[in-house]
Amino acid sequence: MSLELTTAYLSLEEFENILNDSEELVLSKELVERINACRNYLDQKVTQSEQLIYGVNTGFGSLCDTAVSKQDLEQLQRNLVCSHACGMGEEVPQPIVRRMLLLKILGLSKGASGVQLATVERLLFFYNNHIYPVVYQQGSLGASGDLAPLAHLCLPLLGEGEVYIDNQKISSTELNKRFNLKPIVLQSKEGLALLNGTQFMSAYATYALDFAYRLFDGFNQVAALSMEAYDARTEPFLANVNEIRNQVGQIRVAAWFRAQLKGSEIMAQAKAHVQDPYSFRCIPQVHGATLDTLDHANQIITRELNAVTDNPTVFPDDDQVVSAGNFHGQPLALILDFLAIAMAEMGSISERRTYKLISGTRGLHAFLVQNPGLNSGLMISHYTCASIVSQNKQLCTPASVDTIDSSNGQEDHVSMGANAATKLYRVLDNCQKILAIELMHAAQGLEFRRPLKAAVWSENLFEAYRVLVPSLETDRVLATDLAISVAFIQEYIQHD
Numbered sequence: 001m002s003l004e005l006t007t008a009y010l011s012l013e014e015f016e017n018i019l020n021d022s023e024e025l026v027l028s029k030e031l032v033e034r035i036n037a038c039r040n041y042l043d044q045k046v047t048q049s050e051q052l053i054y055g056v057n058t059g060f061g062s063l064c065d066t067a068v069s070k071q072d073l074e075q076l077q078r079n080l081v082c083s084h085a086c087g088m089g090e091e092v093p094q095p096i097v098r099r100m101l102l103l104k105i106l107g108l109s110k111g112a113s114g115v116q117l118a119t120v121e122r123l124l125f126f127y128n129n130h131i132y133p134v135v136y137q138q139g140s141l142g143a144s145g146d147l148a149p150l151a152h153l154c155l156p157l158l159g160e161g162e163v164y165i166d167n168q169k170i171s172s173t174e175l176n177k178r179f180n181l182k183p184i185v186l187q188s189k190e191g192l193a194l195l196n197g198t199q200f201m202s203a204y205a206t207y208a209l210d211f212a213y214r215l216f217d218g219f220n221q222v223a224a225l226s227m228e229a230y231d232a233r234t235e236p237f238l239a240n241v242n243e244i245r246n247q248v249g250q251i252r253v254a255a256w257f258r259a260q261l262k263g264s265e266i267m268a269q270a271k272a273h274v275q276d277p278y279s280f281r282c283i284p285q286v287h288g289a290t291l292d293t294l295d296h297a298n299q300i301i302t303r304e305l306n307a308v309t310d311n312p313t314v315f316p317d318d319d320q321v322v323s324a325g326n327f328h329g330q331p332l333a334l335i336l337d338f339l340a341i342a343m344a345e346m347g348s349i350s351e352r353r354t355y356k357l358i359s360g361t362r363g364l365h366a367f368l369v370q371n372p373g374l375n376s377g378l379m380i381s382h383y384t385c386a387s388i389v390s391q392n393k394q395l396c397t398p399a400s401v402d403t404i405d406s407s408n409g410q411e412d413h414v415s416m417g418a419n420a421a422t423k424l425y426r427v428l429d430n431c432q433k434i435l436a437i438e439l440m441h442a443a444q445g446l447e448f449r450r451p452l453k454a455a456v457w458s459e460n461l462f463e464a465y466r467v468l469v470p471s472l473e474t475d476r477v478l479a480t481d482l483a484i485s486v487a488f489i490q491e492y493i494q495h496d
Contacts, residue, residue: 001023001024002023002024002025002026003018003021003023003024003025003026004026004027004028005018005025005026005027005028005031005105005106005109006028006030006031007028007030007031007034009306010106010302010305010306011302012206012209012210012298012301012302012305015102015206015305016206016210018102019098019099019102024128025102025105025124025127025128026124027109027120027121027124031109031111032117033111034109034110034111035108035109035111035115035116035117035120036117037111037316038111038112038113038114038115038314038316039114039115039116039117039187041114041314041316042056042114042188042189042314042321043187043188045321046070046073046188052067053189053312053321053323054311054312054323056073056114056188056189056192056312056321057069057070057073057188073187073188074185074186074187074188076188076191077186077187077188077189077190077191077192078158078186078191079191080191080192080195081151081154081155081157081158081160081186081191081194081195082151082155082158082160084147084148084150084151084195085148085151085152085155085160085161086139086148086151087135087136087137087138087139087148087149087151087152088136088138088139089136089137089138089139090136090137091134091135091136091137092135092136092137092149092200094132094164094167095207096203096204096207097132097133097135097153097164097203098127098130098132099202099203099204099206099207100135100149100150100153100199100200100203101123101126101127101132101153102127103197103199103202103203103206103305104123104150104153104154104194104197104199105120105123105124105127106305106306107197107199107307107308107309107310108120108123108193108194108310110308111316112308112313112314112315113189113193113308113310113313113314114188114189114190114193114314114321115187115189115190115193115194116184116187116190118184119157119184119186119190119194122157122181122184123157125179125181126156126163129165129179130165130166131156131163131164131165131175132163132164132165133152133153133154133155133156133161133162133163133164134152134161134162134163134164134169135149135152135153135200136148136149136152137149137418137422139418140200140201140417140418141404141406141411141414141415141416141418142198142201142328142329142332142333142414142415142416142417142418142419142420143327143328143329143406143411143413143414143415144196144311144327144407144411144414145195145196145197145198145309145310145311145327146197146198146199146200146201146329146418147195147196149200149418150194150195150196150197150199150200151194151195153194153199154191154194154195155172156172156175157183157184157186157194158172158183158184158186159172159173159176159183160172163175189312189314192310192311192312193310194310195310196309196310196311196327197309197310197327198304198307198309198327198329198332198417199309200418200421201329201332201333201336201417201418201420201421202301202304202305202309202332204336204421204422204424204425205297205301205304205332205335205336205421206301206305207425208336208339208421208424208425208428209294209297209298209301209339211428212294212297212339212342212343212428213294214493214494215343215346215428215431215432215435215493216287216290216291216294216343216346217493218435218489218492218493219287219346219350219431219435220253220256220257220260220287221260221457221458221461222350222435222438222439222442222461223257223283223287223350223353223438224257224260224261224455224457224458225439225442225443225446225454225458225461225462226280226353226354226357226438226441226442226445227257227261227267227280227283228261228264228266228267228442228446228449228454228455228458229357229364229441229442229443229444229445229446229448229449230276230280230353230356230357230362230364230445231266231269231271231362231363231449232267232276232280232281233271233273233275233276233280233281234257234258234261234267236254236276236280236281236282236283236284237254237257237258237261237283237284238254238258239251239254239255239258242254242255242284245285247285247288247289247292248288248292249287249288249289249290249291249292249295250284250285250288250289251284251288252288252291253283253284253287253288253291254284254288257283257284260455260457260458261455261458262455263455263456264453264454264455264458265452265453265454266449266452266453266454267455269452273362277352277356278352279349279352279353279356280353280356282349283349286345286346286349287346287349289342289345290342290343290345290346293338293339293342294339294342296335296338297335297338297339300331300332300335301332301335303331304331304332307326308326309326309327310326310327311323311324311325311326311327312324313326328414328415329414329415329416329417329418330400330415330417332415332417332420332421333399333400333415333416333417333420334400336399336400336417336420336421336423336424337396337398337399337400337420337424339424340392340395340396340420340423340424340427341396343424343427343428343431344389344392344393344395344396344427344431346431347388347389347392347427347430347431347434347435348389348392348393350385350434350435350438351382351385351386351389351434351437351438353438353441353442354382354385354437354438354441355382355386357378357441357442357444357445358377358378358379358382358441360372363448364445364448365377365448367379368441368444368445368447368448368472369444369472369473369474369475370473370474371474375474375475376475377444377472377475378440378441378444378472378478380478381437381440381441381478381481381482382437382441384437384482385433385434385437385438388430388433388434389430389434391430392427392430392431392434395423395426395427395430396423396427398420399416399417399419399420399423400415400416400417400420402416402419403415403416432486432489432490433482433486435489436482436485436486436488436489437482437485439461439465439485439488439489440469440481440482440485443462443465443466443469443471444471444472446458446462447471461492464488464492465485465488468484468488469481469484469485469488
């Protein structure tokens with residue numbers, strides 16, 4: 001069985017489904033025809049015209065006016081890929097590299113890049129056989145495409161660089177021997193088509209948005225459990241008060257919490273307090289604003305995964321090869337920074353709920369432990385949470401407001417979207433830890449509300465968690481509990 005790539009516009013959900021499908025990925029007949037037609041047109045253009053075309057028969061960057069002879073065009077493209085493989089830092093995780101491969105395949109298959117069919121098919125071979133080139137996180141300015149990361153992604157096409165297969169790192173030479181492959185000989189423009197593009201940023205963006213939506217759901221569910229533990233009021237979630245604000249995310253979050261907390265004995269009991277702190281009372285407003293941000297990001301990222309982002313762009317029907325700037329990462333850079341801020345705020349308000357639960361109010365024992373004083377309880381797990389939240393704030397300094405002049409002034413405004421992408425990746429990982437800590441505190445707080453019952457959904461979450469992490473009766477090493485809590489969250493938000 002095989003899964004066919006077509007010209008259809010993909011939603012983020014459809015993109016994720018392709019990634020998770022175990023079937024072999026193939027190109028539709030129409031995509032093959034588009035790729036071949038564009039390549040044939042470009043070959044004729046180069047053969048029949050002496051016109052300088054950027055990156056096809058010229059140098060690159062500030063060398064754009066330097067002509068290259070026709071007999072050197074293949075060497076020009078190979079030189080480009082090798083010279084641009086200047087990545088440093090940590091390796092890009094293999095799941096992100098898998099996304100890079102798929103995004104590069106999608107972009108090149110539109111028939112506007114001028115690549116050979118053999119080049120796209122080799123990328124498909126890597127993808128289908130779970131062969132992941134070694135790519136490094138540092139090196140892209142997010143403007144002339146993700147040059148260094150994409151150079152490393154494409155080195156194995158030339159028999160250079162390294163790859164992972166079955167989690168084993170091997171040279172591309174060994175890979176070619178193992179599969180009886182010959183290196184691709186790049187034709188005119190192909191190296192540029194491979195390196196120009198936003199696939200590094202886009203890979204992180206698609207991963208981050210999918211992860212952020214799942215984390216968002218997790219934050220809502222754990223916040224509902226915290227409300228039960230804190231004996232919070234439900235009036236701030238009423239339909240009328242939220243609908244007159246006219247913010248879509250806020251209205252949706254409030255409605256979700258009304259459903260989630262329905263039937264709770266704790267929520268139904270009379271309250272001694274008139275108001276809750278903002279971290280409980282303003283959940284619709286804060287969580288809702290993040291939901292609106294996620295939905296906005298969804299639009300931008302979905303457009304990008306369906307885009308052609310290399311340069312120059314080839315239009316056979318118009319007899320044009322256009323040198324422009326579709327590789328500039330500004331749309332992604334801004335939204336990646338925005339996502340980091342929005343998700344860091346979810347962690348920030350979560351930490352405040354965690355703190356309120358250990359504060360010794362609302363009938364809860366100080367630090368959520370019997371006999372506080374002799375026992376420190378959950379005092380220092382909050383410290384850990386505060387430390388992580390603070391790091392997120394530091395990571396949320398926008399990358400997209402920075403730019404550094406490069407390539408002798410030819411590339412004089414860059415997006416820094418690649419740095420925004422890797423920062424967002426760390427913010428989301430931190431948010432998962434923050435969420436796990438709130439869950440540990442909320443579950444412990446619920447113990448003090450017995451024999452009253454929480455809502456059904458909250459009880460189900462509590463019981464599933466208690467299978468792995470028992471109630472805290474006396475002090476114990478909490479690092480183990482925290483690690484288990486993170487693993488629980490990973491599994492819970494993945495399959496909930």
